[in-house]
Amino acid sequence: PRNQNSFIRKQEGSDSLACVFVCLCFRGAFSEVVLAEEKRTQKLVAIKCIPKKALEGKENSIENEIAVLHKIKHTNIVSLEEIFESKSHLYLVMQLVSGGELFDRIIEKGFYTEKDASKLIQQILDAVKYLHDMGIVHRDLKPENLLYYSMDEDSKIMISDFGLSKIEGSGSVMSTACGTPGYVAPEVLAQKPYSKAVDCWSIGVIAYILLCGYPPFYDENDAKLFEQILKAEYEFDSPYWDDISDSAKDFIVHLMQKDPNTRYTCDQALQHPWICGDTALDKNIHESVSAQIKKNFAKSKWKQAFNATAVVRHMRRLQLGTSHEGPNPCPTEDTGTSCG
Template sequence: MARGSDESVNGSWKKQVDDIRKIFEFKEILGTGAFSEVVLAQEKATGEMYAVKCIPKKALRGKESGIENEIAVLRKVKHENIVALEDIYESPSHLYLIMQLVSGGELFDRIVERGFYTEQDASALIKQVVDAVNYLHTLGIVHRDLKPENLLYYNPHEESKIMISDFGLSKMEGAANDIMSTACGTPGYVAPEVLAQKPYSKAVDCWSIGVIAYILLCGYPPFYDENDSKLFEQILRAEYEFDSPYWDDISDSAKDFIRNLMQKDPEKRFTCEEALRHPWIAGDTALCKNIHESVSRQMKKNFAKAKWRQAFNATAVIRHMKRLQLGSSMDSSQRRKQNPTSMPGKSQSVDVSSVHRSDCSSMQAANSSSKTPERHTRPSTVTTIITGSK
């Protein structure tokens, strides 16, 4: 399939088609979202496998600018660590985004499955993410929803690269007066200035990378509270700690790297370029001690795998690859003082300005056991909502 086809329909980059199934054989649903579903599909002419995002046009009414923005961003980017948009088709009833297929599974799942995991591994993972986000920033693109669920392994191979996905909330910087101000993202990963509903910039992505790096080194999030209001207050104050004993064996260099990214003042926060130059990324300060047991234990406790998938069901992909015998063809803080609490299996992107604090209690769920510290579960199926145009 020729990526970035130059066929233009009514001024947009789409190919008209009456029935997409004449071109692709749909295999199975990989995941569903609020307004679309993602299907594993094989191109009949080439035998190549893709992930096809199927969007009913009736679901787009009033939201056309959002999908147009996502397409504009995806058409502009081409990076080895970013899931590619291969083509776009339009039928009378649907819009189809033909996406590069990634089948290696989610970041945390793969780490838990490993038997050996070190700071050096975490550094190598974060370097790929920072490099890709730096590329986006040089193009004037802000992702705005960086989180572990949007970091996928390209294939099941042990040395697989990481891919950034889901550009539904991304924003292309425009004119000087086009200031981003929409409060959007995922609670727990959004920067303080977003929650404060202040104008913000590319620095919000750097904050999110800091949060991800923090989790990669201890297995639990820097901010958590059963009550959304208190969670937001923690983030607004940039209130987090490197708790003992979970951080006792982590290098000072790693902590310095995180502090510079999770800097409350966006003007003082590391840019991606600065992050790439930090010794923990560019030097040899990341330790090689095996921290897998501690980190994986906390990840399993705080990020338990849910029964549903928001975007790509990697297990379904791998199963189907094997069925088609194509598997080998794919390219080779009080909360934690005693014990970190549990987090959701998935965290959904939301317009954080739309979460009324008085409504938060109705969305909470808690569970406990007789012999273990109380464990809380945050809501995992909040619908994506975007308001405003910035």
Template sequence: MEGTDLASKYDIGDTLGVGAFSEVKLATNKHTGERYAIKIIDRAKCKGKESMIDTEIKILQQVRHDNIIQLHELYKEENRIYLVMELVTGGELFDDIVGRGKYGERDAANLVHKILKAIDYLHCLGIAHRDLKPENLLLSDKSATPKVMISDFGLSKIFNDEEVTKTACGTPGYVAPEVLKRQGYGREVDLWSIGVITYIFLCGYPPFYHTNNVVLFKQIMSGKFEFDRPWWDSISDAAKDFIRHLLVLDPQQRYTAREALAHPWIVHYCGVTRTEDLSPVIVKRNKSRRRTDTL
């Protein structure tokens, strides 16, 4: 809504958060009383990052999923862009993990199940998030059973059918090995990140860690990780098998979101995910095995 007076429709309230070139404020619709979060992007602060902002807005305008943060309205002014977003009040999943230490298998599987359904939806639209981590997963509210919501599409990428990218991006501990090798990568990077997140859910620490990023990246590119004793002794073999199918060096052998949803560990706790509840898929074949890719 270019040129529309935002203030005539919304009461702008407290600051909820501040980023490198934006801030988020609480807003209340004057007519309905509904509350939203307004992300205010300062155009002057994002010089050189315009394409990243444009991609994020394009994605937010396109997606509609229960586990993805929703954009309700867009306002543009000469110096600022206003994104009227769905308000979530449960905080970051990262803080919830820190508070709990770790999750039980049922809770972890239920969270991962919701994340996978949202990622399957994005991948079917040709979108890779590219920066999945607990800090970018929000909880809808502070109830005992909040929704988990994927947010922050600033590093996301819209892929064409056969497109790969060599741009290094993401957060060090969650980044896929093919990103570090800069040999080209696709949507499979998100499943690696989900593998790391699942590992953390179950034990409270990451599978790859070092204070020196050079050493950390070598660990990731080796693909070697352990289920350390005694922390993993009580965790099921099914959970470990699920992680092993995601933390796979070869992205062509790594589970897709749909394959991960069908894994026995997810099915045991969450039931069978019905095909009609997911986006359409196109089945491709390669020399190594039958594979289902989402487009």
């Protein structure tokens, strides 16, 4: 059990800084996130605590995450403030984001409109454009990685969790199947080379959910779910989309293009009238959207993340007629930095 007086020190002697443990926020498969207070400034921070034993064989992964975080300074992205080390642990001191998760906030609201959704997506686009301009692809954008900075009603939204992010080299392409079911782009599942366009697809999926409360692709069977995504098969179902503007639907269609070459970039999306104009409607859609979020995104469901590689392998076995069992989903680490 932790002691209230336990602390973490930077190991550079005179430059030492201590953090007093406050409470445990999250425990993941390979790390945990704790709330702590910096003794010198009395500022609250979130500290990702990673046992070095858990890093064995994963050094490249954590080095990549740190390299990505070190480069990032944006108002809508959770920042890495310090790195500490002990003999047994690595500690990443992160900016504290205490406003809670996106879905929770929408459910709590009494009034929610297309305009609200548009403002959220604009902030996400701004942040992802910044990443893309720096040659960084997030690769795992999803609602549970979107946290509110504070409990203020007008709080900004923040992107967190860069565990799967990748820094693109000049002209490089990526082909590792990763991400979360329902949000990954068709080219990822097809194991084709892919790049920044995968994040734009994910933003389209998030925009879709923000306007109706349910995902564009869904099936209890992961292989069937991925087949839907590969074909980019989704609908704007009645009655849930009856009160949503044509402009919003057009915006989503441009982001959820099967062909990444015709898919909107962040720059193009930011110029769409639903984002920069006045086509987003003021009609209150809270009742229908919040009801669907409660129905389709119970925390037990949307807290789970899977390694898409397992599903891809299973689909290949099905094609070869050699599979006798379903795919084994691999839960990834839950590393949100809110302490809700």
